[in-house]
Amino acid sequence: MQAKYSLMRRRVVIALGALPLARLAAASEDIEDRRTGGPYVPTPQIVVDEMLRFGRVGADDFVVDLGSGDGVIVLTAAQKLKARGFGVDIDPELVEQSNAAAKLRGVADRAAFYVQDVFKADISKATVVTLYLLPDMMLDLRPKILGELKPGTRVVSHDYHFGDWQPDDEYTWDVPEKEAVNGVPRATVYLWLVPARVAGRWRLNVAPPAGQTYELTLKQSFQNLDGSVTGGGAKAVKLTQSRLQGEEISFAFPSGGDRHLFRGRVAGGTMEGTVQLAGGKGSARWTATRVRA
Numbered sequence: 001m002q003a004k005y006s007l008m009r010r011r012v013v014i015a016l017g018a019l020p021l022a023r024l025a026a027a028s029e030d031i032e033d034r035r036t037g038g039p040y041v042p043t044p045q046i047v048v049d050e051m052l053r054f055g056r057v058g059a060d061d062f063v064v065d066l067g068s069g070d071g072v073i074v075l076t077a078a079q080k081l082k083a084r085g086f087g088v089d090i091d092p093e094l095v096e097q098s099n100a101a102a103k104l105r106g107v108a109d110r111a112a113f114y115v116q117d118v119f120k121a122d123i124s125k126a127t128v129v130t131l132y133l134l135p136d137m138m139l140d141l142r143p144k145i146l147g148e149l150k151p152g153t154r155v156v157s158h159d160y161h162f163g164d165w166q167p168d169d170e171y172t173w174d175v176p177e178k179e180a181v182n183g184v185p186r187a188t189v190y191l192w193l194v195p196a197r198v199a200g201r202w203r204l205n206v207a208p209p210a211g212q213t214y215e216l217t218l219k220q221s222f223q224n225l226d227g228s229v230t231g232g233g234a235k236a237v238k239l240t241q242s243r244l245q246g247e248e249i250s251f252a253f254p255s256g257g258d259r260h261l262f263r264g265r266v267a268g269g270t271m272e273g274t275v276q277l278a279g280g281k282g283s284a285r286w287t288a289t290r291v292r293a
């Protein structure tokens, strides 16, 4: 991974070297806190198509590209997939070019581009966020992505990732020479689902026929869950099979040589779903309410 990283960084550094100095200087003056996600290096069309496929983009989606360059990602999403969205970039020329392309392609009602720093963009409407930004910028953006996007929002990145926030999926493949960035004929796309915030204590109620109340404690690191449960006359037991994908949650805990398996959805301070009861006792509905974050 490290080798791949330096290779990717080299690609962008090569591109940086190729940029006219005046444009570079203008760009860095515009950037808040002088944070830059890197220069304009367009994602090849074949990779854009794969990013949108990986993000399962469709007509109901609102796509936001942070650092949108010539607009290729949002333009493709609007034209080929009938999605809506916008891109932001600190380079006014690229933004003008993107808006002109949106008009030319007849998608200006669904695709717009703004001159804006990525950190200032209102991304709350997004159902899909796309990125092709340098690793440090990815890390700087991580709290914004986790804090401002709805749980379950798909985040798709070309080549760079979010450090120890592991992707939910990734795909590397060989691309034809003519679609290679700076002659590197390979590309990687990453997909994350913004995880719901579930850390804390929950009161967990299982409906009849089981009719049981438990106290559930969840610890969370991104989409990774850990925790324990008490109640039902039993001492605290560790959760097994815990999984969080966006707002979908599942976990299990042992009971009488078997296990109760819970599956459900998180909506803010509540969760609900169906539990498969231990010992082949069928299934029941469950709900949970957060009692402490």
Ligand SMILES: C[S@@+](CC[C@H](N)C(=O)[O-])C[C@H]1O[C@@H](n2cnc3c(N)ncnc32)[C@H](O)[C@@H]1O
Binding pocket: 027, 031, 032, 035, 036, 037, 038, 039, 040, 041, 042, 043, 044, 065, 066, 067, 068, 069, 070, 071, 072, 073, 088, 089, 090, 091, 094, 116, 117, 118, 119, 131, 132, 133, 158
């Ligand atoms: C590698 S290009 C990616 C362009 C496009 N997303 C794509 O994949 O083809 C990165 C873009 O991010 C823009 N950028 C860099 N730092 C930025 C910032 N702080 N705010 C907004 N845009 C930024 C650059 O001007 C550049 O156009």
